[in-house]
Amino acid sequence: MRLPPGSWSSQRHWHSHEDEFVYLLEGELTLIEDDGETVLRAGDCAAFPKGSGNGHHMINRSDAMNRLALARRPHHLLRHRHDEPGFRRPVPAQGWQALSGRLVRPREQKPRKQPHAQ
Numbered sequence: 001m002r003l004p005p006g007s008w009s010s011q012r013h014w015h016s017h018e019d020e021f022v023y024l025l026e027g028e029l030t031l032i033e034d035d036g037e038t039v040l041r042a043g044d045c046a047a048f049p050k051g052s053g054n055g056h057h058m059i060n061r062s063d064a065m066n067r068l069a070l071a072r073r074p075h076h077l078l079r080h081r082h083d084e085p086g087f088r089r090p091v092p093a094q095g096w097q098a099l100s101g102r103l104v105r106p107r108e109q110k111p112r113k114q115p116h117a118q
Contacts, residue, residue, distance in 0.1 A: 007060050008058070008060075009059075014055050015072075017050050019047070021072070022068055022071075023068060028062045030058065030060075032059065
């Protein structure tokens with residue numbers, strides 16, 4: 001996965017039934033977790049065990065393109081949980097470039113109704 005300057009890897013989330021592992025191949029990213037922020041550099045990795053409840057995501061705050069490998073252990077009961085409901089992350093207009101070289105463009109989506117706070 002390539003992450004252009006100013007981009008987010010995702011919205012903050014955690015997985016109920018899926019382990020996740022990230023390895024930074026090139027560049028520098030800021031990892032945001034419940035415990036705060038950590039700068040990751042090429043060769044660094046991060047792991048997120050299933051069900052941890054530790055909301056996480058990465059932001060490219062550098063001026064250079066980043067390249068990272070992402071691995072997950074999928075599960076048929078996957079639940080992808082976001083910590084910040086109603087928060088929309090910025091999506092670059094040009095989309096992302098996959099490691100295969102294919103350009104992945106953002107889809108146009110209709111605004112969703114926000115859940116009522118309880």
